[in-house]
Amino acid sequence: MKMKKVLGLALAAALSLSLVACGGGGNNNGGASSGGNTSNPPAGGSSSSSSAQQPTGGGTGEPITVGIINNDPNESGYRTANDAAMRAMFTEANGYKATFYNNNDAAQQIAEAQQMIQNEVDFLLLSPASTTGWDTVLKDAQDAGTQVILFDRMLEADESMYVAAVVSDMPAEGVTAVNWLADQGLEEYNIVHIQGLMGTDAQVGRTGALDEKVAAEANWNYVTQQTASWDEETARTITQSVIDSGKSFNVIYAENNGMARGAVAALDANGITHGKDGDVIVMGFDSDTWAMEAVLNGSWNYMGLCNPLQAETVDRIIKDLAAGNAPSQKIIYTPEQGFDAATITQADVDTYGT
Amino acid sequence: MSAPVKNPETQVRRPDEPLFKRLTRQQLFIPVAALALLVLFNLIADPSFFAVSINQNSLGNPVLSGNMVSVLDNASELVILSIGMTLVTASSGGQDISVGATMAIAGSVILRMVCGGQVTADTMQTPLILAVLAGVLATMLCGAFNGTLVAYFKIQPMVATLIMYTAGRSIAAWINNNQLPIINDLGFKYAGTFLPGVPVPTPIFITVLVILAFWLILKFTTLGLYTQSVGINANSSRLNGLDPKLIKLLTYVILGVCVALAGFIRVSRSGSINYSRMAENIEMDAILAVALGGNALSGGKFNIYGSILGAYVIQFLTTTLYKYDVPSTALPAYKAVVVILLVVLSAPVVREKLASMKKAPAKAAKEVS
Numbered sequence: 001m002k003m004k005k006v007l008g009l010a011l012a013a014a015l016s017l018s019l020v021a022c023g024g025g026g027n028n029n030g031g032a033s034s035g036g037n038t039s040n041p042p043a044g045g046s047s048s049s050s051s052a053q054q055p056t057g058g059g060t061g062e063p064i065t066v067g068i069i070n071n072d073p074n075e076s077g078y079r080t081a082n083d084a085a086m087r088a089m090f091t092e093a094n095g096y097k098a099t100f101y102n103n104n105d106a107a108q109q110i111a112e113a114q115q116m117i118q119n120e121v122d123f124l125l126l127s128p129a130s131t132t133g134w135d136t137v138l139k140d141a142q143d144a145g146t147q148v149i150l151f152d153r154m155l156e157a158d159e160s161m162y163v164a165a166v167v168s169d170m171p172a173e174g175v176t177a178v179n180w181l182a183d184q185g186l187e188e189y190n191i192v193h194i195q196g197l198m199g200t201d202a203q204v205g206r207t208g209a210l211d212e213k214v215a216a217e218a219n220w221n222y223v224t225q226q227t228a229s230w231d232e233e234t235a236r237t238i239t240q241s242v243i244d245s246g247k248s249f250n251v252i253y254a255e256n257n258g259m260a261r262g263a264v265a266a267l268d269a270n271g272i273t274h275g276k277d278g279d280v281i282v283m284g285f286d287s288d289t290w291a292m293e294a295v296l297n298g299s300w301n302y303m304g305l306c307n308p309l310q311a312e313t314v315d316r317i318i319k320d321l322a323a324g325n326a327p328s329q330k331i332i333y334t335p336e337q338g339f340d341a342a343t344i345t346q347a348d349v350d351t352y353g354t
Numbered sequence: 355m356s357a358p359v360k361n362p363e364t365q366v367r368r369p370d371e372p373l374f375k376r377l378t379r380q381q382l383f384i385p386v387a388a389l390a391l392l393v394l395f396n397l398i399a400d401p402s403f404f405a406v407s408i409n410q411n412s413l414g415n416p417v418l419s420g421n422m423v424s425v426l427d428n429a430s431e432l433v434i435l436s437i438g439m440t441l442v443t444a445s446s447g448g449q450d451i452s453v454g455a456t457m458a459i460a461g462s463v464i465l466r467m468v469c470g471g472q473v474t475a476d477t478m479q480t481p482l483i484l485a486v487l488a489g490v491l492a493t494m495l496c497g498a499f500n501g502t503l504v505a506y507f508k509i510q511p512m513v514a515t516l517i518m519y520t521a522g523r524s525i526a527a528w529i530n531n532n533q534l535p536i537i538n539d540l541g542f543k544y545a546g547t548f549l550p551g552v553p554v555p556t557p558i559f560i561t562v563l564v565i566l567a568f569w570l571i572l573k574f575t576t577l578g579l580y581t582q583s584v585g586i587n588a589n590s591s592r593l594n595g596l597d598p599k600l601i602k603l604l605t606y607v608i609l610g611v612c613v614a615l616a617g618f619i620r621v622s623r624s625g626s627i628n629y630s631r632m633a634e635n636i637e638m639d640a641i642l643a644v645a646l647g648g649n650a651l652s653g654g655k656f657n658i659y660g661s662i663l664g665a666y667v668i669q670f671l672t673t674t675l676y677k678y679d680v681p682s683t684a685l686p687a688y689k690a691v692v693v694i695l696l697v698v699l700s701a702p703v704v705r706e707k708l709a710s711m712k713k714a715p716a717k718a719a720k721e722v723s
Contacts, residue, residue, distance in 0.1 A: 072630045073527070073532060074523065074527050074532070074534075074628065074629035074630040074631075075628070075630050075631060076534075076628065077534050080532060080533070080534060084532070104630070198683060224679055226676075226679075226681060226682050227681065227682055227683055228682065229631065229634075229682075229683075230628070230631060231628060231631035231632075231634070232624050232626065232628060232631075233620065233623060233624065233631075233632070233633075234631075234682060236623065236624065237424075237428055237672075237676070238676060238682065240424050240428075241421070241424065241673060241676035241677055243419065244419060244420055244421045244423075244424050244673075244677070245402075245403075245421070245677050246402065246405075258626075258628060261624065261626070262624060265547075265623065265624055267412070268411060268412040268413075269411050269412075269417060269419075269547060269548070270409050270411060270417070270419055271409050271410040271411045271412050271414075271417070272412075273412070289474075290474055290536055
């Protein structure tokens, strides 16, 4: 009896607390390792809107229901920008009734996706936390008539299982970066490779190209290859331990900007010069403005752009599909490029920085 | 690990220096043995592990570097947390699993204050001391929330703190409007890196100060005694005029202060924050440190020095594994081995076996959980 009361209280407190946490910001986030959460926009009476962004999809007056499954917006600056763009696009004003779910755990994402399919959403927008394990979800979606659009990250499945994918070409990002590095013409490449969260599309793609090159070339070596799971502090610790062990290296290949920043902190603490005129080449990925500024002022050498803004393209595809037009290509890659400290301009920072 | 177990009492009971005697209660045996083992392993495998050199950092300051400096430096947050965690464990017989999440809250509050709401700030917008105080206040509130649930609503600590564990990082993100603020002011980073002209990393000083503060508190106040008696038997302490609820609450609030300091060190290492990754799983390390220190996780008697040593052992292990290029994803597996050893060693069956083997009567002095 007593236990029940106590438990009830705890649950009530938990519930109200998570309400405070989510409601306050007008934005909800999956807690780090927590269950994540789902939110619906406040149910508005009518779907008609007076937005300037013209709700083309609302031809019938019915909003298009979409379920959006994304990663935790707090994992990196890239994800924050990506999540914000999606939330800004899929609003009632734009003719959508959207349900958002954020979690870095693929198992949780899968469970939520199945829930959304049962709720008969028209479109399931998916940024999978892992590249595998989605077969059942895609099959269920097909059976239920839910159209799946992948954004930002790919998964391993037959092309027929989804209607479109608006993604960053992660392997190409890796290849661009590795080619750039090869063009630097160093006599020997001793690389500290700091990987992202293992198994993610971004990690697999960015690691792949480098792994191949290191295996192929005699003068390319890994000093260490470690995952920091996108975490800056872990990246700093890893780099510091390499420095402590007295191994020499001349390249930091970090798979996102936050981790590159952590590695640079370790270099700075030990007086190792880096960047355009330094001893160590620093490479990062994604689109953070501060990172592009670091490349601009020569403290870093390279940043591989990974464009987080797919919301508009996804929106266009959905509107086309609603009008009965299938997208001309199944996989649409967001335009991306690498920025070199020698050639980057302030205009680039203004255009691509997020 | 099993070899040195044979004569723990004789090993640690021999010193006759009075202060040392108090520190080296028999329960310190486990962390000391673990540390000795790690040191021995590194000495044999590669003595250069212990090399310390003095370099110049990019600002031209002389700084010490080497594995040992990294161990002491990187363990700082964990050491501070483990002190608070020990008190909470002793008083309430449970652990606070929300410390990682509340560290993110402290970091977020501090960054919000010094950045003045901007995403990137080049100079501090608020005096540092105010920002840190705000962070301390925030996590003291979190601690009070946890403590109230535990002490007054009698919810199991792990369940009560699950609330903050779940919500904490979202709250941290909300405090900064989901932005990831960055502060470039060098003054802010002093606490996490180096003070100008001082070659020793600042976190080491902060940790020493915190340890010193707790040593003084436990020496000159009755906090330690009260915490212990509440943990052993809350009812009889109440009959003896103590207020067990208040004391439990107090330990959670004290842990809140520790969390804020740890969070401050963490954010000032880089001047930025990543809500979902910051100090991820540090709560598990903190609990492991308490256990490694020979403290009973069911509460009662405690020894903060054991936990402190335990925290250093964990960092020592991590650094050692990094040195030998063990994948960082595999680190938890190695910690699991430590946990298994601990659990087995502290199991009553094994203890009795060991005790009967040596016929050591002192074994009974070790508290039985």
